[in-house]
Every structure is written in structure tokens, then in C-alpha cells.
Amino acid sequence: MHDKKDFAVPANRYGDDVEAILIGEKELQSRVQELADMVSEKYADSEQDLLLVCVLKGAAFFLTDFARKLSIPSELEFMAVSSYGASTSSSGVVRILKDLDRDIAGRNVLIVEDIIDSGLTLSWLIRNLEGRNPASLNVVTLLRKPEVVKADIDLLDVGFDIPNEFVIGYGLDYAERYRDLPYVGTLHPDVYTTN
Ligand SMILES: Nc1nc2c(ncn2[C@@H]2O[C@H](COP(=O)(O)O)[C@@H](O)[C@H]2O)c(=O)[nH]1
Numbered sequence: 206m207h208d209k210k211d212f213a214v215p216a217n218r219y220g221d222d223v224e225a226i227l228i229g230e231k232e233l234q235s236r237v238q239e240l241a242d243m244v245s246e247k248y249a250d251s252e253q254d255l256l257l258v259c260v261l262k263g264a265a266f267f268l269t270d271f272a273r274k275l276s277i278p279s280e281l282e283f284m285a286v287s288s289y290g291a292s293t294s295s296s297g298v299v300r301i302l303k304d305l306d307r308d309i310a311g312r313n314v315l316i317v318e319d320i321i322d323s324g325l326t327l328s329w330l331i332r333n334l335e336g337r338n339p340a341s342l343n344v345v346t347l348l349r350k351p352e353v354v355k356a357d358i359d360l361l362d363v364g365f366d367i368p369n370e371f372v373i374g375y376g377l378d379y380a381e382r383y384r385d386l387p388y389v390g391t392l393h394p395d396v397y398t399t400n
């Protein structure tokens with residue numbers, strides 16, 4: 206846990222809404238670099254560009270930092286799925302809100318995910334993309350909540366394992382806010398009762 210005073214938090218952007226910072230900006234960037242180095246090494250001998258599939262909207266900030274830190278060429282695709290509706294826990298019933306713009310058959314695909322909570326959304330997505338016959342399909346996730354993961358998912362790597370708390374920042378939202386924070390943190394309980 207970090208003290209908010211230790212960070213150059215964009216001044217009062219969200220007032221006192223942030224209760225605690227779990228992963229600071231430097232820690233995030235350094236781990237994203239490690240993930241990018243590992244992936245660059247794994248695909249270094251590939252004859253085709255790596256196709257990164259970003260799961261919107263949460264993984265957008267992770268994806269852009271991650272792609273810029275790769276030392277191999279990559280191409281980007283975006284997909285949006287919904288499994289939460291109005292609830293804060295995954296139903297496992299997933300809807301595609303935005304599909305990929307192209308065929309991934311024969312491509313080396315890497316899903317770039319923001320967070321694995323129950324893992325139900327991601328395991329559905331993996332099954333869906335496997336059905337499109339990529340040459341290979343792997344997953345890298347920035348965050349994972351090991352205490353609550355229900356699905357058995359084979360991951361290339363995980364940025365950080367975190368406690369079972371609802372987190373925001375670095376792409377993750379609550380009611381579409383807080384994605385723009387450069388760190389991962391938790392919200393003050395009052396935010397949930399007043400929104
Ligand atoms: N802002 C947050 N979004 C979260 C959090 N935990 C999960 N999620 C969102 O759900 C999916 C995955 O859910 P899953 O239960 O099917 O694994 C994830 O991609 C996020 O969009 C959270 O703590 N904060």
C-alpha cells in the first residue's frame with residue numbers, strides 16, 4: 206500500500222475519491238516493461254507481426270504502454286465485450302459489443318486484458334477466438350484477483366496479483382470515471398453510496 210502523498214497525483218482531479226493507491230505509476234511502468242520484454246523474446250523468431258487484441262475499454266491504457274515497450278512489430282485489434290450489466294460481478298453470459306475488424310485465422314494472437322476477477326469473461330473470449338483458428342492464442346493480463354478466480358485459464362503472464370477489492374485507474378473505471386489515473390487504486394466507500 207502506498208501513501209497518496211508519495212505520488213504526483215494529478216492535482217485533485219477526483220477530489221478525495223481515491224482511498225488508497227495499490228500500485229504506483231513507476232511500479233506499473235516497470236512491470237509493463239518486464240511483460241513486454243518477455244513477450245518480445247517469446248515471439249522474436251516469428252515471421253509475422255504479433256496481433257494484439259485489446260479488450261476494451263479497461264485494457265486500453267495497458268495496451269498502449271505495452272505495445273510501445275515491445276521490441277518486435279505488433280498490430281492492434283480492439284474488441285469490447287460485456288458480462289457485468291448493471292452488476293459488479295460477472296454473470297459469465299457475455300455479449301460482444303464490438304467485434305474484431307479482421308480475420309485472425311493463421312495469426313499469432315495475444316489477448317491483452319486489464320483484470321481477471323472471476324475469469325468468466327476471459328474464458329468465454331478465449332473460446333470465441335479459438336473458434337476463429339488463430340495460429341496461436343495467448344493471454345497477458347495486467348491484474349488478477351487470485352482469491353476469486355473461478356475459471357482455469359492458461360496465461361502467458363500476469364502483471365500483479367491483487368486482493369479481492371474493486372480497483373480503478375490505469376484504464377479501469379467505476380461508472381466510466383477514473384480510467385485516466387496513472388496508478389491502480391481503490392475508491393473511498395462514499396463514492397459508491399453517492400453515485
Ligand atoms: N474497474 C474494475 N473492473 C473490474 C474489476 N474486476 C473485474 N472488472 C471488470 O470485469 C472484467 C472481468 O471480469 P471477470 O469476473 O469475468 O473476470 C474485467 O475485464 C473488468 O472489465 C475491478 O476490480 N475494477
Ligand SMILES: [Mg+2]
Pocket residue numbers: 260261263264318319320
Ligand atoms: Mg477486461
